[in-house]
Amino acid sequence: MKDVTKNPDAPDIDASAVALAYDGKNAPQIVAKGHGELAQDIIATAKEHGVLVHEDQELVKVLQRIELGSDIPKELYIIIAELIAFSYVLQGKFPDEWHNIHQRIDLKS
Template structure:
């Protein structure tokens, strides 16, 4: 079953979970992200861990490195788009 987790990061605190879902809701989250030019990263293991968090909850310190790598990768890709 498809799963999706959306994070918000404003550089002032740890990223927070702003949307999550399974199945059709996951597909809708991904569609809205694509429509708004949000870069997507697929990591089933990370999504599995993030999906245990509540909406509005900051990611735990144990996931800082994994999420930081995704954010850095997204910024690198965004900076190199033509």
């Protein structure tokens, strides 16, 4: 019987990644994408810069089909907006309209 235990330090050759940029004015844009080692580099760079890394195999499959440098399609606005909003909350950024709601959210737990 062959040992198929994966080395945890080995790069994930099946990995896929897509990086989005959002300026707050225009639709989010595909700024990097790749598979295997390139995907691992994209993920590592994002983590090094404190960028939210969200794992969703189905979403990455859809985003991989979009041309590099293109805006995301309108069909993805809601899911991407939710991820961007979540990343803002994780960073302690809240809309002005929330006033005191941020004092009721315990981000340390």
